[in-house]
Amino acid sequence: xxxxxxxxxxxxxxxxxxxxxxxxxxDLVSDDLKKQIEESDYVVANxxxxxxxxxxxxxxxxxxxxxxxxxxxxxxxxxxxxxxxxDFGYEGMRETISNLKASNFEYNGLFEDIYxxxxxxxxxxxxxxxxxxDMMNYEFSAECPYKTLRVNRPDEIVSCIKxxxxxxxxxxxxxxxxxxxxxxxxxxxxxxxxxMVDEGADCVVTAHPHCxxxxxxxxxxxxxxxxxxxLMDGSSFRxxxxxxLNIRIEGGEIKEWHIVPVVTNNELSVCQxxxxxxxxxxxxxxxxxxxxxxxxxxxxxxxxxxxxxxxxAHSWSTILFESKRRGIKGMLRILAKRRGAVKEISKRxxxxxxxxSYDADAISENNISxxxxx
Numbered sequence: 001x002x003x004x005x006x007x008x009x010x011x012x013x014x015x016x017x018x019x020x021x022x023x024x025x026x027d028l029v030s031d032d033l034k035k036q037i038e039e040s041d042y043v044v045a046n047x048x049x050x051x052x053x054x055x056x057x058x059x060x061x062x063x064x065x066x067x068x069x070x071x072x073x074x075x076x077x078x079x080x081x082x083x084x085x086x087d088f089g090y091e092g093m094r095e096t097i098s099n100l101k102a103s104n105f106e107y108n109g110l111f112e113d114i115y116x117x118x119x120x121x122x123x124x125x126x127x128x129x130x131x132x133x134d135m136m137n138y139e140f141s142a143e144c145p146y147k148t149l150r151v152n153r154p155d156e157i158v159s160c161i162k163x164x165x166x167x168x169x170x171x172x173x174x175x176x177x178x179x180x181x182x183x184x185x186x187x188x189x190x191x192x193x194x195x196m197v198d199e200g201a202d203c204v205v206t207a208h209p210h211c212x213x214x215x216x217x218x219x220x221x222x223x224x225x226x227x228x229x230x231l232m233d234g235s236s237f238r239x240x241x242x243x244x245l246n247i248r249i250e251g252g253e254i255k256e257w258h259i260v261p262v263v264t265n266n267e268l269s270v271c272q273x274x275x276x277x278x279x280x281x282x283x284x285x286x287x288x289x290x291x292x293x294x295x296x297x298x299x300x301x302x303x304x305x306x307x308x309x310x311x312x313a314h315s316w317s318t319i320l321f322e323s324k325r326r327g328i329k330g331m332l333r334i335l336a337k338r339r340g341a342v343k344e345i346s347k348r349x350x351x352x353x354x355x356x357s358y359d360a361d362a363i364s365e366n367n368i369s370x371x372x373x374x
Contacts, residue, residue, distance in 0.1 A: 001123050001124045001125060001250055001251060002123070002125070002248060002249070002250040002255070003041050003042070003120070003122055003123070003125040003127065003248070003249045003250070004039070004040045004041045004042075004246065004247070004248050004249075005040065005041065005042050005043075005044070005120070005127070005172075005246070005247045005248075005249065006037055006040035006042070006043045006044070006244060006245065006246050006247075007043075007044050007045075007174065007205045007224075007227060007244070007245040007247070008037075008043065008044070008045045008046075008075075008227065008230040008242075008244050008245075009045070009046060009207040009226075009227040009228045009229055009230045009242050009243075010046050010048035010082075010207055010208070010210070010228075010229045010230060010231070010232055011045050011046065011047055011048060011049075011072065011075075011078075011230050011231050011232075012048040012049045012062055012064070012084075012229070012231060012232040012233070013047075013049050013051060013062075013064025013065060013068045013069070013231075014049040014056055014062035014063045014064045014065075015056060015059070015062055015233055016233040016268065017068070017231065017232070017233055017268050018056075018063070018064060018065045018068070020267075020268055021065060021067070021068055022065065025067075026267070026269065027071070027269060028068065028071045028072075028231060028268070028269055028270065029071065029072075029231070029269065029270045029271075030269060030270065030271035030272065032271075032272060033262065033270060033271055033272055034074055036260070036272075037074055037244065038074045040246065041120075041122060042076050042077070042120050042127075043074060043075045043076050043077070044075075044076065044077050044078075044079065044118070044129060044174060045072070045075045045077075045078055045079070045230065046078070046079045046081075046082055046174075046176060046207050047064075047078040047079065047080055047082070047085075047096070047100075047107075048062065048082055048084050048229075048232065049062035049063060049064040049084055049087070050062065050063060050064065050084070050085060050086075050087055050088050050092040050093060050095065050096045051063075051064040051065070051066050051068075051069065051095065051096045051099040051100070052064070052088055052091075052092045052095045052096060052099075053066075053095070054088050054092060060137070061084075061087040061088065061137075062084050062087055063087070063088065063092070064096075066099040066102075066103075069099065069100070069103045069105070070103065072105075073103075075105065076105075076106055077105065077106040077107060077108055077118050077129070078100060078105055078106070078107050078108075079107075079108050079109045079131040079174055079176070080093070080096065080097075080107055080108065080109035080110045080131075080148070081108070081109030081110070081131040081132055081133045081148045081149065081176055082109070082133055082176040082207075082208065083133060083134075083135050083136050083137045083176065083208070084137060085109070085110065085136075085148075086136050086137070086138050086139070086140055086144075087137065087138065089138075089141065089144070090140075090141065090143070090144045090145070090146065093110060093144075093146055097110065106118060108129065108131045109131040109132075109133075109148050109149075110146045110147070110148055111146070111147055111148070112145045112146060112147070115147075115149055115156065115160060117129055117130040117131075117160060117164060117171075118131075119169075125170070125249055125250075125252070126167075126168055126169045126170065126252075127169060127170045127171075127172065127249065128164040128169040128170070128171050128172070129172045129173075129174055130149070130157065130160050130161065130164075130171065130172070130173050130174070130201075131148075131149065131173075131174045131175070131176070132148070132149035132150060132151060132157055132173065132174075132175050132176070132177075133148055133149070133150060133151070133175070133176040133177070133208075134150070134151040134152075134175070134176065134177040134178075134189065134208075134357055134358040135358040151175070151177060151189070151192055151357060151358075152357070154192065154195070154196075157173070157196065158196070158199045161173070161196065161199050161200045161201050162199060162200055165200040168252075170202050170203075170249055170252050170253075171200060171201050171202050171203075172201070172202065172203045172204070172205065173193075173196050173201045173203070173204045173205070174204075174205050174206075174207075175193070175204060175205070175206045175207075176206070176207055176208045177189045177192075177193075177206050177208055177358070178206055178207075178208045178209040178213075178225070178226055178358075179209060179307065179353060179356075179358070179359050180208075180209055180210060180359055181209060181210055181211055181238070181239075181310060181311060181314035182209055182211070182213075182306075182307055182310040182311070182314075183209070183211050183212065183213045183214060183225075183226065183284070183288045183310060184213065184214070184225070184288060184291070184292065184303060184306055184307070184310065185206070185213065185225045185226075185292075186303060186307070186353065186354065186356065186357070186358075187299055187300040187303050187354050187355070188354075188355065188356060188357040189206075189357060189358075190225075190299065192357070193206070193218075193223055194218050197218050197219055197221045197223070198219070201221065202221055202254075203221060203222045203223070203247070203254060204221070204222075204223045204224070205223075205224045205227065205245060206223075206224065206225050206226050206227070207226060207227055207228070208226065209226045209228075210228065210229050210232070210234055210238075210239050211226060211228055211229075211238045211239060211241075211314070212226060212227065212228040212238075212241055212242050212243045212259075212261075212281065212284060212285055213225035213226030213227075213228075213285070213288055214285055214286070214287070214288030214289035214290075214291070214292055215285070215289045215292075216289060216292045216293055216296070222247075222254055222257060224245055224259075225288075225292075227242060227243050227244070227245050227259075228241065228242030228243055229242050229264065230242055230244075230262065230264075230270060231264055231268075231270050232264065233264075233268055234264075235318055235321055235322055235325075235334075236314060236317040236318040236320075236321045237317045237320060237321050238313070238314055238317040239317075240263055240264045240265075240321075241261065241262075241263050241273075241277075241281050241284075242261075242262050242263075242264075243259040243260060243261055243262065243281065243285060244259070244260040244262055245257065245258075245259060245260075246258055246259075246260060259282065259285055260272075261273055261277070261278050261281035261282055263277065263281075266325070291306075300354050301354075303354045304352055304354045307353055307354070308349050311345060311348055311349045312349065314345075315345055319331060319335075322334055322335075
């Protein structure tokens, strides 16, 4: 009577990942890492791109190639509850679901009538995984039949938690929430997550900020904030480092859990880091966890200052990454092309975001073409 679950963060199959694969097929995940993940009984991931034949032109609208799904057969279920799933509207979502079904993947997050969580039952263990999101880059049109559970409509999430707790399930909330590029949960989302535990959630896991965060226990329940980008072409060292969350559930309780560090290398392939980087990634996770605990009672005032530090650290990580990859002149050229994004980051550093529930990463006036950021 034991079940090992694995949660991985954002899997983005578009933009430069798609482009590289279409030029020459390659392994997106190393064999040794796949073997390790395959030891799990059930794997849940967030699909951070529609899987559609649309040709990308906008750098912040992702279109994944369906052929790439063949490399992820060890994933059981993809969450579609995220801010990019509607990048290409109803047709993009419909095509994504069709491609997932054709490849025999389970999916969760998009529904038409009544929401149902992902149900995992084995050897007496009963687990329900509920997915939700805090925002969409582009809101669903009035004609779109699809819906997703949203943080700004918590009653729907609470109703689902209560229903499956009443049925005797161990309830996990996998939420696509948080401020971009911050390892720490924003206070509004942290309060929301705490309230979901109050309502009966047994464990909460989040993704979306594009960097590895930390963890805390609230009323004895495990919360893991931001497991990062599993596979994405982000241009910073922080964005290329993530964690796989392994949880062992026995008798309806978490008996063991741990984070396994992973990196996306320069070849856009996910692998295990060397010993030094492995320890560095774990140290970051443990450091963030300790700071969340230390500032738990005055968290909002702590976050006001910490968020600015996070954005500055993200910006510096981006500069170092681009300098190493392109040289100083190449890095300056990219910053000049992306001056809209640079301006936006600067605005965020100067803004108190502690009372906000989310930030939008697809700001139309700052979007640029893929060609401009090569």
